[in-house]
Amino acid sequence: MLQRVISLTVRDVRFQTSLEQHGSDAMHTDPDYSAAYVVIDTDCGLKGFGLTFTVGKGTEIVVRAVDALAGLVVGKSLQEIVSDFRGFYRLLTSDGQMRWLGPEKGVIHLATAAVLNAVWDLWARAEVFITCADCFFRLPEDQMLKEGYPAYTTSCAWLGYPDQQLKQLCTDALEGGWTKFKVKVGADLEDDIRRCRLIRQMIGPNNTLMIDANQRWDVDEAISWVSRLSEFKPLWIEEPTSPDDILGHAAISKALAPLGIGVATGEQCANRVMFKQFLQASALQFVQIDSCRLGSVNENLAVLLMAHKFKVPVCPHAGGVGLCELVQHLILFDYICVSASLSDRMCEYVDHLHEHFVNPVVIQDAHYMPPKDPGYSCEMLESSVQRHQYPEGEAWKAAHEQMTKA
Amino acid sequence: MLQRVISLTVRDVRFQTSLEQHGSDAMHTDPDYSAAYVVIDTDCGLKGFGLTFTVGKGTEIVVRAVDALAGLVVGKSLQEIVSDFRGFYRLLTSDGQMRWLGPEKGVIHLATAAVLNAVWDLWARAEVFITCADCFFRLPEDQMLKEGYPAYTTSCAWLGYPDQQLKQLCTDALEGGWTKFKVKVGADLEDDIRRCRLIRQMIGPNNTLMIDANQRWDVDEAISWVSRLSEFKPLWIEEPTSPDDILGHAAISKALAPLGIGVATGEQCANRVMFKQFLQASALQFVQIDSCRLGSVNENLAVLLMAHKFKVPVCPHAGGVGLCELVQHLILFDYICVSASLSDRMCEYVDHLHEHFVNPVVIQDAHYMPPKDPGYSCEMLESSVQRHQYPEGEAWKAAHEQMTKA
Numbered sequence: 001m002l003q004r005v006i007s008l009t010v011r012d013v014r015f016q017t018s019l020e021q022h023g024s025d026a027m028h029t030d031p032d033y034s035a036a037y038v039v040i041d042t043d044c045g046l047k048g049f050g051l052t053f054t055v056g057k058g059t060e061i062v063v064r065a066v067d068a069l070a071g072l073v074v075g076k077s078l079q080e081i082v083s084d085f086r087g088f089y090r091l092l093t094s095d096g097q098m099r100w101l102g103p104e105k106g107v108i109h110l111a112t113a114a115v116l117n118a119v120w121d122l123w124a125r126a127e128v129f130i131t132c133a134d135c136f137f138r139l140p141e142d143q144m145l146k147e148g149y150p151a152y153t154t155s156c157a158w159l160g161y162p163d164q165q166l167k168q169l170c171t172d173a174l175e176g177g178w179t180k181f182k183v184k185v186g187a188d189l190e191d192d193i194r195r196c197r198l199i200r201q202m203i204g205p206n207n208t209l210m211i212d213a214n215q216r217w218d219v220d221e222a223i224s225w226v227s228r229l230s231e232f233k234p235l236w237i238e239e240p241t242s243p244d245d246i247l248g249h250a251a252i253s254k255a256l257a258p259l260g261i262g263v264a265t266g267e268q269c270a271n272r273v274m275f276k277q278f279l280q281a282s283a284l285q286f287v288q289i290d291s292c293r294l295g296s297v298n299e300n301l302a303v304l305l306m307a308h309k310f311k312v313p314v315c316p317h318a319g320g321v322g323l324c325e326l327v328q329h330l331i332l333f334d335y336i337c338v339s340a341s342l343s344d345r346m347c348e349y350v351d352h353l354h355e356h357f358v359n360p361v362v363i364q365d366a367h368y369m370p371p372k373d374p375g376y377s378c379e380m381l382e383s384s385v386q387r388h389q390y391p392e393g394e395a396w397k398a399a400h401e402q403m404t405k406a
Numbered sequence: 407m408l409q410r411v412i413s414l415t416v417r418d419v420r421f422q423t424s425l426e427q428h429g430s431d432a433m434h435t436d437p438d439y440s441a442a443y444v445v446i447d448t449d450c451g452l453k454g455f456g457l458t459f460t461v462g463k464g465t466e467i468v469v470r471a472v473d474a475l476a477g478l479v480v481g482k483s484l485q486e487i488v489s490d491f492r493g494f495y496r497l498l499t500s501d502g503q504m505r506w507l508g509p510e511k512g513v514i515h516l517a518t519a520a521v522l523n524a525v526w527d528l529w530a531r532a533e534v535f536i537t538c539a540d541c542f543f544r545l546p547e548d549q550m551l552k553e554g555y556p557a558y559t560t561s562c563a564w565l566g567y568p569d570q571q572l573k574q575l576c577t578d579a580l581e582g583g584w585t586k587f588k589v590k591v592g593a594d595l596e597d598d599i600r601r602c603r604l605i606r607q608m609i610g611p612n613n614t615l616m617i618d619a620n621q622r623w624d625v626d627e628a629i630s631w632v633s634r635l636s637e638f639k640p641l642w643i644e645e646p647t648s649p650d651d652i653l654g655h656a657a658i659s660k661a662l663a664p665l666g667i668g669v670a671t672g673e674q675c676a677n678r679v680m681f682k683q684f685l686q687a688s689a690l691q692f693v694q695i696d697s698c699r700l701g702s703v704n705e706n707l708a709v710l711l712m713a714h715k716f717k718v719p720v721c722p723h724a725g726g727v728g729l730c731e732l733v734q735h736l737i738l739f740d741y742i743c744v745s746a747s748l749s750d751r752m753c754e755y756v757d758h759l760h761e762h763f764v765n766p767v768v769i770q771d772a773h774y775m776p777p778k779d780p781g782y783s784c785e786m787l788e789s790s791v792q793r794h795q796y797p798e799g800e801a802w803k804a805a806h807e808q809m810t811k812a
Contacts, residue, residue, distance in 0.1 A: 027500070027502065027505065028502045028503070028505070028506070029502045030502050030503070031502065031503060031506075032503065054503075054506055054507065055502075055503050055506045056503035057474065057501065057503035057504050058471070058474050058503065058504040058506070058507045058514070060470060060474070061467060061470045061471045061474055061507060061513060061514070062507065064466060064467045064470045065464070065467045065513070068463065068464050068466070068467055094433070095463065096433065096434045096435045096436050096437065096461075097434070097436070097437060097438065097460075097461050097462035097463035097464065098463050098464040099433065099434070100434070100437075100460055100461045100464070100674075101460065101464045101467060101468065101512060101513050101516065102512050103621075103648075103649070103674065104650075105511050105512045105650070105676065106507060106508050106511045106512020106513050106514060106515070107467060107471065107507050107508075107512055107513035107514060108464065108467070108512060108513060109512070110507065215509075242509075242679045243509070244510075244511070244676065244677065244679040244680055244683075245679050245682070245683065246652065246653075246683060247652075247683045247686050247687065248679075248683075268506075268509065270511065270650065270676075271650065273648045273650040273651050273654075274650055276651070277650075277651065277652060277653045277654075280653050281653065
């Protein structure tokens with residue numbers, strides 16, 4: 001058996017997170033956390049599972065893009081792929097006709113991520129290793145196995161949550177050992193001041209606070225708004241403006257440095273070429289890689305190495321559907337093989353939707369514990385996929401019926 | 407009648423240009439020039455026609471993206487749209503769920519362009535004006551009506567053409583009054599030297615030569631390669647490296663300035679935020695707007711105004727399918743309402759596929775003559791659309807049969 005790919009299927013899986021305002025921020029007011037979910041079948045029975053994250057509408061476009069890439073994968077053997085992984089990456093991203101649709105950005109790159117995530121998962125299962133974290137090293141019996149990788153929580157303070165809910169979630173999180181908290185800001189300054197004050201009072205002066213505007217502002221507006229919030233001592237302002245505005249981020253970084261506030265961005269940074277410039281221009285102080293926006297492990301490794309060269313810490317974006325499951329591998333790799341440091345480093349954590357995964361992340365005392373099952377950890381429960389498949393799954397049929405009644 | 411949009415349909419139309427290497431360059435070796443072609447119907451019988459350009463495979467992904475946007479247009483009256491066009495633009499580009507797929511880049515932005523191009527066409531027909539060129543002014547009886555807007559030709563020297571064909575096409579073009587010629591480069595240095603020498607010899611020292619690498623190089627490679635071609639006195643090197651690498655283009659611009667060679671780019675510049683930085687960083691000396699990559703007239707006007715502020719000439723990208731038809735309106739607007747200058751300015755022209763349009767561009771003595779029919783000039787002949795619709799049109803059925811036989 002050659003471990004030859006005999007099929008690549010993709011499904012549109014959506015969760016109605018918007019109903020309870022989970023994930024709501026200044027730009028994405030009603031996200032339905034979703035995924036284009038890929039399964040690769042091989043002639044030896046081994047499977048690979050991958051996904052890319054989306055926030056609802058338009059997932060069908062990404063599904064169609066995965067279909068368009070499938071022809072480049074089906075028929076190849078795993079050996080063929082991994083023996084020239086650079087060539088395979090370029091085959092997907094540099095097709096003479098399809099690269100016009102990017103290149104390497106937006107829908108077509110999200111689709112590339114879904115496909116490559118599944119290929120990495122397949123490879124990891126074939127070799128019985130834990131994807132990437134130990135593709136070069138076996139996981140050492142070290143600090144990571146004992147204590148895990150430090151995490152911060154975004155689950156307490158989505159923009160759409162009322163203050164009472166914020167308080168309750170923050171109390172629970174503090175009891176659960178969390179010490180680092182992110183608050184969504186950017187819609188209304190007075191609201192932001194009230195919410196930041198509330199959270200800072202609850203967590204005290206020694207815990208860490210981060211704020212996240214999800215691209216809501218222009219450059220000048222970002223500087224003045226964040227200056228008004230500086231009394232709450234945020235470690236960083238995340239996505240202050242357009243994710244494409246490298247020079248704008250550089251201006252914001254420069255203006256906020258005297259206040260001790262860094263700039264973090266990356267979850268919508270289109271590709272490694274953009275990250276390169278963010279680093280060259282001193283436009284960010286925290287690199288937020290994303291396991292589904294960039295071209296899987298391949299492109300994320302390039303960004304980890306660049307960040308190391310520029311001495312900028314990596315604090316991955318996670319949450320959504322499956323992002324925590326995927327990105328834990330990348331950040332462990334960063335610690336074990338690249339940075340060897342935890343200084344100013346932590347990985348985002350959001351506690352929704354993990355129940356749909358076969359091997360969900362394990363959090364202990366606000367740390368990601370290293371995954372123990374072979375693969376890239378994003379295989380979903382088949383029952384969840386079927387129930388939430390859009391629009392034909394039972395969950396969506398029920399939602400549709402309820403809407404029709406109302 | 408409210409001129410209310412009652413339907414928006416989109417079709418996948420492809421032409422087999424790859425058969426004869428039309429459009430071939432160092433990165434796109436076998437393009438099939440294609441379009442996602444949009445027709446808007448209104449309750450008063452008036453129609454709007456728009457498109458976005460693609461190069462073959464993956465056009466079905468853009469079609470699906472247009473379908474996803476259609477729901478934001480159908481049901482609206484033209485009055486509603488144009489009385490708050492900024493709001494309408496943001497409705498399309500900032501949907502809380504769909505913006506994750508860009509924002510404002512790649513597939514979803516190409517789809518936005520197709521939809522908005524059709525809306526502008528509809529508006530122009532409703533008001534019986536020529537889109538944009540005179541949305542503020544009536545076209546003056548001036549130089550443009552008499553002489554037209556200067557054009558250059560890319561049709562002589564696609565990368566896949568043999569030298570003999572180059573020579574013949576160049577001879578014909580010189581006889582036709584052309585004085586500005588673009589040559590594709592970047593695949594092989596010795597070939598480039600031979601081809602540039604050939605063209606320069608044929609056109610003489612006083613005509614203009616431009617070269618275009620279609621993103622083939624790294625930054626350092628671009629500088630050394632173009633330096634080797636400097637003896638042929640090109641006015642610009644187009645797309646020397648990744649279209650996302652603003653700081654890379656700045657480095658190339660700086661290195662080539664002493665040789666008298668400028669940097670031109672834009673056909674794959676994702677959006678106005680990227681153009682802003684190219685201008686801020688002195689990373690280009692010629693702005694190549696694209697009528698289908700950016701968000702239609704709306705976003706292109708922003709770029710024209712920024713270019714004017716930075717005193718950088720605009721030389722639009724055209725060719726493909728319908729790009730010449732569309733962009734002639736934008737460059738006339740630039741001349742009449744913004745720059746009022748022809749210095750270092752010209753518009754690309756490629757002489758393929760115009761026969762499929764109801765009102766094809768008119769070229770006289772290597773100048774674009776102002777369009778005289780109301781609208782945005784990209785209505786296609788229904789017979790052409792049906793014949794080239796992919797995969798069910800007769801042209802593709804015939805191609806498929808031929809391939810099956812062979």
